[in-house]
Amino acid sequence: MPSRRPVPSLQLKKSALGWPGFWFRQKEVKHVVFKVPLDPLPQSPKRRSFAAAREPYPPGEAPDYTALLSDDLLLRILSHLPPTARDSACLVSRRWLRILGRIRRSLTLLDWSFLDSPSRLVARFPALTDVDLVPASISPPVPSSGVLLTSGPISVQPDLEFESSSAMSQFLPADTVDRGLEILARGCPNLRKLSLVAVASELALMKVADECSTLQELELHRCTDMSLRAISAFSNLQILKLVGSVEGLYPGVGVTDVGLTILAHGCKRLVKLELSRCEGxxxxxxxxxxxxxxxxxxxxxxxxxxxxxxxGLSFCGNLKTLRLLACRRIDEDPGNTDHLGSCPAIERLHLQRCQLRDKRTLSALLVMCEHVREIIFQDCWGLDNDMFGTTSICRYPSLRRLLLLHLIFVLWVGSDSIFLLSFL
Incomplete structure (x- = not known):
């Protein structure tokens, strides 16, 4: 039986060490990833910007991160600022000043030279819808008097000889106003409200009416009959205010029956009308x-x-609100109350700073407004016991509320037509 020889064990030939074996042959490595030397990765521009933000910058050299935002996105962000904070936000940069100018909708012009250059007003505020040109239409004195004269919403600087100066010398020339109105009409076609002094020519007003077809509210100071000849060109006009003169600032002839007739035939879509110091x-x-x-x-x-x-109020069939403000007299001779008629649709009667010493006139007014639902007496004079008793003409259920605000002297006579009586 042949003897078995032990099979010699195969001896494996050692191969040459590779880079991993050469690198880790000294000791056992459990975490290989920490043994591999890594070169530092280059930082992205975004990471470098945030890293640089943590470093202090000298005053005035900090980076502007809003430059990464588009104008439209920054406009949406700044539009949420309250109006009181927008003026201070304009001082941040020229870009913010330009973008915030696109948000502004109303503007009161104080210097007419800002309107003479189209690149200033129109480029700065391209989306204006409400512009008041009255303060800038009055010529400033040379040299400046340093005195500010205020009458209502208007504030001007009078010259040193204000009482002796003529009324025409206070306003800008007509050609200057015409040129400014043409610039404004071309640059701001979306105007909805405009306030100006009626020294402009008829052609300039028609130019404004042609370019600004959406104009709905117009305020004319120092208005006369002739200045209303172009009023029919404003086809969409709904709110109109006519100021004949302003006491202490400038006198004026005002509007007479001729102007009121021109107005009536030219503005048949009027919803609100105010006549200040006008005749008729x-x-x-x-x-x-x-x-x-x-x-x-x-x-x-x-x-x-x-x-x-x-x-004539009886012909206003759709009139709902009647306001009488600062009237020294309501009507000297209203006539027989049996022939006055009434305003069937009227709901609110407001008398403020009026002289109510004539009982006959007040009775005629209440007969005209016998269907009124609310009567307000504010800062009125002469409303004594007998005068206040005339409110019983407006019987229940029409009269729902009677307000007495800051009256000088009041004695109340009871009436079952009064639901609410307040003294403030």
């Missing part, structure tokens, strides 16, 4: 009532109208 009579108010059938609110301030004008 029964004929002018009647023309407005017959032609302006959509008129809902009428305000008469410190009027110069002839006796009997109040009878």
């Amino acid at each position: 009579s029964y004929d002018g108010i009647t023309a407005i009532g017959k032609c302006c059938v959509m008129l809902e609110e009428l305000t008469i301030r410190d009027h110069r109208m002839d006796a009997g004008w109040m009878g």
